[in-house]
Amino acid sequence: MWARCSAVAVAEPGVVFLRGVSVVLGGGLAGGVGRYRVRGSRCGGGGGGDSPGVWGLRVGIVGEDGAMRAVVVEEFGVLPSVQDVAVPEADPGGVVLRVEATGLCRSDWHGWQGHDSDIVLPHVPGHELAGTIAAVGAGVAGWKVGDRVTTPFICACGNCEQCLEGNQQVCPNQLQPGFNYWGSFAEYVALPFAEVNLIRLPETMDFDTAAGLGCRFATSFRAVRQVGRVAAGEDVVIFGCGGVGLSAVMIAAALGARVIAVDTNPAALELARSYGAADTVQASSDVVQEILELTGGGARVTMDALGSNAIVQDALRSLRPRGRHLQVGLLPDGVQLDVSRLIGQELEWLGSHGMPAHAYPEMLDLVASGNLKPQDLITRTISLDEVPAALDELTAGTPAGVTVIRP
Ligand SMILES: NC(=O)c1ccc[n+]([C@@H]2O[C@H](COP(=O)([O-])OP(=O)(O)OC[C@H]3O[C@@H](n4cnc5c(N)ncnc54)[C@H](O)[C@@H]3O)[C@@H](O)[C@H]2O)c1
Numbered sequence: 001m002w003a004r005c006s007a008v009a010v011a012e013p014g015v016v017f018l019r020g021v022s023v024v025l026g027g028g029l030a031g032g033v034g035r036y037r038v039r040g041s042r043c044g045g046g047g048g049g050d051s052p053g054v055w056g057l058r059v060g061i062v063g064e065d066g067a068m069r070a071v072v073v074e075e076f077g078v079l080p081s082v083q084d085v086a087v088p089e090a091d092p093g094g095v096v097l098r099v100e101a102t103g104l105c106r107s108d109w110h111g112w113q114g115h116d117s118d119i120v121l122p123h124v125p126g127h128e129l130a131g132t133i134a135a136v137g138a139g140v141a142g143w144k145v146g147d148r149v150t151t152p153f154i155c156a157c158g159n160c161e162q163c164l165e166g167n168q169q170v171c172p173n174q175l176q177p178g179f180n181y182w183g184s185f186a187e188y189v190a191l192p193f194a195e196v197n198l199i200r201l202p203e204t205m206d207f208d209t210a211a212g213l214g215c216r217f218a219t220s221f222r223a224v225r226q227v228g229r230v231a232a233g234e235d236v237v238i239f240g241c242g243g244v245g246l247s248a249v250m251i252a253a254a255l256g257a258r259v260i261a262v263d264t265n266p267a268a269l270e271l272a273r274s275y276g277a278a279d280t281v282q283a284s285s286d287v288v289q290e291i292l293e294l295t296g297g298g299a300r301v302t303m304d305a306l307g308s309n310a311i312v313q314d315a316l317r318s319l320r321p322r323g324r325h326l327q328v329g330l331l332p333d334g335v336q337l338d339v340s341r342l343i344g345q346e347l348e349w350l351g352s353h354g355m356p357a358h359a360y361p362e363m364l365d366l367v368a369s370g371n372l373k374p375q376d377l378i379t380r381t382i383s384l385d386e387v388p389a390a391l392d393e394l395t396a397g398t399p400a401g402v403t404v405i406r407p
């Protein structure tokens with residue numbers, strides 16, 4: 001095995017005092033260099049475009065052999081394997097985390113299947129994560145080795161028009177671990193734009209719980225609360241009760257909504273009920289009729305928390321006039337919408353993408369007060385060696401509840 005770094009102190013921009021770490025001369029964080037394989041318009045050249053353009057030293061963690069274990073995808077759709085790969089380094093403006101826990105999200109499965117054009121092979125997936133800072137890049141103030149953190153999977157630049165308006169979840173310069181570059185199904189992961197995105201974990205929150213806040217729980221929080229504007233007393237139907245859907249059930253129920261959970265898996269529906277669903281419906285050809293009856297004419301809000309053309313059609317037919325549909329599940333093959341229905345019924349089609357770091361305090365307060373219990377969603381913890389089989393399992397279906405990996 002190999003040692004972790006013991007301390008890093010940043011004295012001033014470009015000058016780093018190190019103990020137990022190596023210093024590597026490197027390029028800029030935002031230039032699509034080094035580990036960040038950015039294509040298209042996602043990120044401009046170092047210092048160019050809207051990117052912050054921090055340049056300087058790259059900070060690495062010295063190990064006996066500089067290697068770590070990681071799940072490596074070499075071919076889309078072919079079972080990945082656990083391999084020894086190089087430990088990442090902290091670019092200027094970024095950090096490296098020792099990954100303490102990382103969730104298995106269906107987006108990782110989409111990536112593995114080749115549904116994400118940003119992924120370049122070979123690739124390490126993993127984007128829903130929490131950990132301990134192991135190295136701090138030049139120019140990062142306010143964070144030190146040993147800090148316990150999570151991050152939105154959308155690591156925003158903090159410097160573009162969208163970021164400056166508070167919409168980091170749609171930052172055009174965003175970098176996503178596990179998509180744009182190697183992610184957290186590994187012992188260490190690099191995170192760019194640390195000052196914009198890192199979120200300090202409360203002392204009382206364990207890493208398994210915190211990992212989910214990096215993607216699915218936070219995504220559902222924003223979708224239900226901010227994008228969907230769910231209010232007490234509203235009928236809300238969640239189609240698909242995996243990580244996203246069960247989080248949405250818990251959050252909508254905590255807001256006082258009357259939640260109807262839909263899934264093919266009876267075990268997932270049982271969990272949904274325990275997290276606050278008032279009714280559950282086994283997915284079938286009669287699902288729309290059942291929802292219309294349960295809601296007395298249609299729901300106010302529906303959410304596709306799987307990503308399915310059939311669910312989208314059922315969801316839109318389950319809404320009352322002026323209802324809101326939340327699209328969180330990915331639809332790699334697209335979808336055909338009955339636009340006449342959207343117009344005639346004044347339905348809202350609302351896409352929702354992650355949640356920016358500045359929106360986390362409200363969610364963390366609700367967790368601290370016990371109104372939200374993301375820890376209850378975790379039904380399984382596995383090792384890195386078990387990840388290939390767990391990814392493969394998602395092709396056939398989803399085991400009920402959330403799976404967390406401890407690398
Ligand atoms: N928009 C975002 O920012 C964002 C963030 C995270 C995840 N996602 C996407 O959200 C989706 C859900 O992710 P997840 O990790 O929760 O998935 P998951 O695999 O954990 O859950 C999917 C659930 O859907 C159920 N299901 C399958 N067929 C169904 C049907 N016909 N009707 C109803 N339910 C059915 C499964 O039994 C399972 O419980 C994925 O597409 C993922 O990529 C999007």
Ligand SMILES: [Zn+2]
Nearest residue numbers: 105107215216
């Ligand atoms: Zn995810």
Ligand SMILES: [Zn+2]
Nearest residue numbers: 157160163171
């Ligand atoms: Zn930005």
